[in-house]
Amino acid sequence: MAILEVSRIEKRFGDVQVLRDISFTLDKGQSLAVIGSSGSGKTTLLRCLNFLERPDSGTIAVGGRTLFDAADPAARSEEQIRRSRLHFGLVFQSFNLFPQYTALENVMLARTLLAKEAPDYKSRRREITEAIRQQAVDLLTQVGLQNRLDSYPHQLSGGQQQRVAIARALALEPDILCFDEPTSALDPELTGEVLKVIRSLAERNTTMIIVTHEMGFARDVADQIIFMDEGVIVEQGPSEQVIGSPREERTRQFLRRFNQE
């Protein structure tokens, strides 16, 4: 059963058509890798899913409920967009941790702010805060940072920062967790620790969309792969097939260029 249904998304910036007729579905517990050369629109697609960009047309539905429909401009208050965003998480290429908060505080912040909206927050404040703290500690333990709870981002390596960012995104328990080239800002010796965390998430059946240039990783971890070129989906299918025996010539060319590097 598809948890995510993306249908006919189009996006242009000025005269440049960046996404054309993007449609795909993703099943719960599955992971999808998006590959493609630079400028093919991968980041823009993730930004549309997280409502950082507004598609010009198309629909996005999660769990059978339409969250976004470009044809229906009435239903898009800021508050509604904010609510819709909670279905998705996004891990950025450049981490974007909040520098003034410790690792633990980074993970707790959004959850705490959401909890304050609950009517009984005031009376159960202690208990709620403790639960959020415990969850954050568990998540940081899960990404191997149980010893760095009180470190500030500038005291952490890039790989550690990215793992905090993953824990921070997981804290809101999104239906779909998106990664935008999570390791491409890292030194090569640090990519392994981050990929390991993502791999373990896949093993726990976290629903994920991973934009990546790590082909081997995409093949091993993702269930499905989408290959994009110039804003269109050229090929999509099971990861073994797309990487192992691509049907489209453009995919083959892309992979060949990749293997040469």
Next chain:
Amino acid sequence: MVSFWSVTASLATGLITTGKLFFLTLVFALPLGLIICFGSMSRFPPLRGLVKTAVWIVRGSPLMLQILIVYYGPGLLLGLPLLPRFTAALVTFVINYACYFSEIYRGGIQSIPRGQYEAGQVLGMRRSQIFFRVTLLQLVKRIVPPMGNEMITLVKDTALVRVISVYEIIWMGESFIRKGMMWPLFYTAVFYLAVNGLLTLLLGWFEKKLSYFK
């Protein structure tokens, strides 16, 4: 012989005027600067253009000239009664410094990476939450050093109000020259150095408080 203490007392009355001008300028110019800053970043081009031009004029012309225009202008150009001297001086300082502060705020706001706002957004935060919980402290950290420099300049700029005969501290010191005394003038320098020394310490302490993150 005028005693050390009577000179001190006389300079102290000047210092009160100087101090009042300094604090009141900060009290009004700090918030006004933020409003001007929002104007200069407005998404409405005519407003943005207007505000930016005004800021350019204020920052590009001498403060002393501005004091003279604000004091004499209403009377000579419009036939209005003159403002009290101190009020005219204060109005000029507030406008002038608000313009400088607005540029500092703008630089600070624009130097915060977009990723900080976007990280807040994808975590389901409201606009106000992002401002207060994510960007505000980073902004404060960035603007403290340039604000500190402006404040030290402000302390010294207060001496300019003598062009419309507001009796600030140097005016008081200079009055002793007629009695053949030079040292009260040097004495005024001690006041400036003391105030700026204190200010430097305070700002240094504040910067240190914020140095726990980068």
